[in-house]
Amino acid sequence: MSILIRGGTVVNVDTEFRADVLCEGGKILAVAAQLEAPAGAEVIDAGGLYVMPGGIDPHTHMQLPFMGTVTQDDFFSGTAAGLAGGTTSIIDFVIPDPQQSLMAAFQQWRSWAEKSAADYSFHVAVTWWDDSVHRDMGTLVQEHGVNSFKHFMAYKNAIMADDEILVNSFSRAVELGAMPTVHAENGELVYRLQQALLTQGKTGPASHPLSRPPVVEAEAAQRAIAIADVLHTPLYIVHVSCAESLAAITLARSKGQRVFGEVLAGHLTVNDSVYQQTDFAQAAAHVMSPPFRAAHHQQALWQGLQSGNLHTTATDHCTFCAAQKAASKDDFTRIPNGCGGIEERMMVLWDAGVNSGKLTPSEFVRVTSANCAQIFNIYPRKGVIAAGSDADLVLWDPAASRTLSVKTQFSRGDFNVFEGRQVRGVPTHTISGGRLAYQLGDLRAVAGAGQYVKRPPYSAVFAAMDKMRSAY
Structure with a gap:
C-alpha cells in the first residue's frame, strides 16, 4: 500500500x-x-x-542474557517500544560467551531477532581470541554484513577483552574493513575498587558510581585510541559519559585520528544523585555502566554533540525489572547493569536539545539517525x-507535550529512567x-515485520588515509 x-x-x-x-x-x-x-x-x-528520518539507535540489548538473568524486553517488545518513540532501526549486540564460537552466537541472536518489529543489525563482540575468532570475523564481514566488532574493556572474569585481544581484533578489523568499537572502562581498576568497597561494607547501589569513577573510563578510552592509532583503524567509543573521555576523543580528532563518540540520552539528562536515594529499588534501577555522572559532565557532553566530537545518540536499552535488580541486594557488583530508554530517546533529546537551542532540527536528525547511518555504512539507505x-x-x-512514565510506556520494563519528565x-x-x-x-507493531540489515565493509580509503597521515 x-x-x-x-x-x-x-x-x-x-x-x-x-x-x-x-x-x-x-x-x-x-x-x-x-x-x-x-x-x-x-x-x-x-x-x-x-x-x-526514523531514528536509529546504535546501542541496544534486547533479550540479553547477562549477569545470570535475561532482559525483560525481547526483540519484539523492545523494537515496538522504539517505534512508539520514532525509532525505526536498531543495532544490537551479539555477545558470545568466552570460548563460544562467534558464528554460533551470531546465529543464536539472529534467531531471537526474527520477531523484531523494526529493522535491525548487529555489532558482534570479541570476548576471547584464537584462530577460529579470526576466521569467524571474516565470515561475518564478508557473508553476513557485519562491519563492527565490540570490545568490553570492563567486566573482569567474564567478557573483558585485554590488550592482547584488542590488538589482535583491531588488526583483523583493519584487514576486513570493519570498525572496532569499545566499552571503555579499565576493568582491572573497576574490579579493585569494587572489592575495596565491599570490604568496607559499602554494599549498596551508592557504591556503584564510586567503583567506576570518570578516570577509569578516560584511561580505557585513551588506551583504545592509542591502540587504534598505532594500527591505523577507525574507532567508535560507545556510551561516552564523562568530560575526561570526551577530552581524549577531542584531542585525537584534532590530530586527524578517526574516532567517533556515542552518548546516551540518559547521560545527557540524568545525574548521579539518583544513586543516593534511600529506596533500594529506585537506586538499583539506575545501575548501569558507565554510571550516571555529576551534572558538570552533562554540560560537557552537550558541548561534545554541538562541536561534532560526539556523533551519535543511543540508549543502551537493557531492561531489568525490580525483582531482577533486588536479587543482589547485598552486593552492588551483582546488580544487573542496565536501564531502558529506546521509547523516550528522541523525545528527551528534542526537549533537552532542540527546545533549549543546543541543537537545530537538522542537527537533531544528524545525531539521531544520519550520523549513525553514515558511520555504520547504511547511508543513504537510512538516515x-x-x-x-x-x-x-x-x-x-x-508543540505537543507528554509526561514520560512507566505507566504509559510500551516497554516491558517496570521502571522508567525519565519518570515524570515532561517533554x-x-x-x-x-x-x-x-x-x-x-x-x-495507537501502536501497530507487527512481530517479524523488521528486516535484518546488512552493512557493507568500509572502503580501504580509511586505512590508506591513516597510513599516509602516519608517514608525516
Missing part, C-alpha cells in the same frame, strides 16, 4: 523544506511539492509537523528522506519499512 505524507516540513541534515513524501513498497518514491496520491493510498496530513531511501520516517509535533515535542506517526506502525498513541 502507498502512503502519502502531505504538507509537512521535511528535515534532513542539510536542509528543511516543505514537501510531500510518497512511500510505496518499503521505499520513498518521491519527495516534492504537491504530489498526487496514487489510487488507494493512505494520505496523512502533516501540516504543522516535521517529517524526519535521510530522499527518493530511493527506506521508507522509515517519523512525523513530529514540536515538548513528540512523535505523532512512525512509518517503518513503508508501514504505518504508530499513529497518535
